[in-house]
Amino acid sequence: MVVDILDILQYEHMRNALISALLASIACGIIGTYVVVKRIVFISGGIAHASFGGIGMGYYLGINPVLGILPFGIASALGIGWITKRSSLPEDSAIGIFWASGMAIGVIFLNLTPGYAPDLMTYLFGNILTVPFFDVIVMLILDIIIASLVYLFYKEFLALSFDEEMTAVLGVPAEKLYFLLLCLIALTVMVLVRVVGIILVIALLTIPAALSRQITSDFKRMIFLSVIFGGIFSTGGIGISYMFDIPSGATIILVMSIFYFAYSLFRGKLNNLLS
Incomplete structure (x- = not known):
């Protein structure tokens, strides 16, 4: 088994995949905890799907589609936040509008792009085994930005997550922090898109954090456990997908889901054994 692992690591695409999994686990562990605690999962989904417009734009302009996600993701995050805070439009309606508009813009750009976009499915459903080294560097830079700001x-951010109104009363610029948090979600989407794709980003943002929240109520420990769970499940999913030649992004999410539901079912028995 050790020899097999060493043999696998000789391949550059496998090394890039494992590094990407670890970098993704850092981003989703940190930001996913805030997403779960503040209950803004569907805002995250709206930002993720609106970012598809950036993928289409990237193909149309002939640049790396991952870089194209950044302006659309940030614009969508700020747009959803602004409409939610400054207008009478319900939050779910704003999310739906940006969600649909971003996907539509992406489809139009792709239709206008000469030729065929051969790896489009990797941005919808992810394929961590095809992540190039350039994308690994981009993910590392984004992780540093996310970790530094947090x-x-x-x-x-902690006060904002638990009581936004009280945070504003205490003189903290809660609205600006909220917009900043949404922008960090957009950056996290950029990190995760090559791992699990636009469609499955929500799962990677929420499942590790939701699992860690069942284990501890301490926020720092919650972030730490989310990062650890993300790394374990992502690397485990890569191994399984490689062994059985099945889609990596879907496998990673399936592994996470199985562990989450298993822990939820046997949580009481585990607590009794440990007590």
Whole structure:
């Protein structure tokens, strides 16, 4: 088995896949915890799917589609946040509008692009085994940005997650922090899109954090466990997908889901054994 693992690591695409999985686990562990605690999962889904417009734009302009996601993701995050805070339009309606508009823009750009987009499915459903080294570098830079901003504003984000109104009363610029958090979600989507794709981003953002929340109520430990779970499930999913030649993104999510439901079912028995 050790020899097999060493043999696998000789391939550049497998090394890139494992590094990408670890980088993705950092982003989804940190931001996913805030997403779950603040209950903005569907805002995250709206940002993720609206970012599909950036993929279409990237193909149309002839640039790396991952880079094309950034302006659409940030614009969608700020747009959803602004409409939610400044207009009478319900939050779910705003999410639906951006969700549908982003996907439509992506389809139009792809239709206008000469030729055929051969790896489009990797952006919809992910294929971590095809991540190039350039994307690994982009993911590393984004992870550093995300971790640095969360470190700088940890207390403010923590207060915002549990009681936004009280945060504003205390003089903290809650609305600006909310917009910043949505932008961090957009950056996280960029990190995760090559791992599981636009369609499955929500799962990777929420399942590790939701599992860690069942285990601890301490926020720092929750983030730490989310990162650990994300890394274990992602690398495990890669191994299974490689062994059975099945889609990597879907396999990673399936592994996470199985562990989550298994823990939920046997949580009481596990607690009794440990007590």
